[in-house]
Amino acid sequence: DIQMTQSPSSLSASVGDRVTITCRASQGIRIDLGWYQQKPGKAPQRLIFAASSLQSGVPSRFSGSGSGTEFTLTISSLQPEDFATYYCLQHNSYPWTFGQGTKVEIK
Amino acid sequence: QVQLQESGPGLVKPSRTLSITCTVSRGSISNGGFYWNWFRQRPGKGLEWIGYIFETGTTYYNPSLKSRLRLSVDTSKNQFSLQLSSVTAADTAIYYCAALRNAVDIWGQGTKVTVSS
Numbered sequence: 001d002i003q004m005t006q007s008p009s010s011l012s013a014s015v016g017d018r019v020t021i022t023c024r025a026s027q028g029i030r031i032d033l034g035w036y037q038q039k040p041g042k043a044p045q046r047l048i049f050a051a052s053s054l055q056s057g058v059p060s061r062f063s064g065s066g067s068g069t070e071f072t073l074t075i076s077s078l079q080p081e082d083f084a085t086y087y088c089l090q091h092n093s094y095p096w097t098f099g100q101g102t103k104v105e106i107k
Numbered sequence: 108q109v110q111l112q113e114s115g116p117g118l119v120k121p122s123r124t125l126s127i128t129c130t131v132s133r134g135s136i137s138n139g140g141f142y143w144n145w146f147r148q149r150p151g152k153g154l155e156w157i158g159y160i161f162e163t164g165t166t167y168y169n170p171s172l173k174s175r176l177r178l179s180v181d182t183s184k185n186q187f188s189l190q191l192s193s194v195t196a197a198d199t200a201i202y203y204c205a206a207l208r209n210a211v212d213i214w215g216q217g218t219k220v221t222v223s224s
Contacts, residue, residue, distance in 0.1 A: 046212040097157040
């Protein structure tokens with residue numbers, strides 16, 4: 001299985017901050033990666049697909065980059081509604097695997 | 108656009124078979140090129156991919172569940188289903204169905220399943 005190592009596991013940030021979350025794959029996955037946001041009690045929602053493509057309807061303050069083994073999700077200016085848990089998901093090889101999640105909390 | 112709704116038993120006894128159905132609305136399960144997926148999230152934990160079934164009937168299962176898992180599609184009811192046999196407390200989770208296709212990613216709201224006697 002491909003291991004997705006996500007960091008940090010949690011972070012505290014203020015509204016307006018720039019936030020960066022990283023996922024590292026244990027082997028190359030091209031750009032077969034998505035980023036998801038999950039709020040308590042809700043289903044995950046995809047923000048980014050194909051490593052850097054913005055999902056329709058998602059604010060442009062979210063961006064993704066990377067290929068191969070290292071990927072980044074950036075929130076350029078954190079908004080109150082962005083406090084949530086974020087996951088990466090690789091779908092290059094079976095079984096598809098998630099990172100362990102990054103909880104973004106209010107500072 | 109396509110909408111998904113899970114329906115499950117809520118409570119299942121250990122060693123029994125868990126069955127969950129996902130009803131597809133505002134779209135057809137038999138065309139459109141969607142991968143009909145199942146995911147789960149154990150209490151306080153991260154997300155786990157269970158497997159998917161394509162409209163052709165092709166399935167891919169997570170090896171960790173493969174021996175107990177069966178995914179199926181009922182095109183007449185516009186539904187797809189998950190059956191997980193010999194459940195234990197470790198199968199207690201929120202189960203989500205999801206439709207994935209390139210730029211499209213649609214999830215149901217999830218159904219909570221508890222395995223307990």
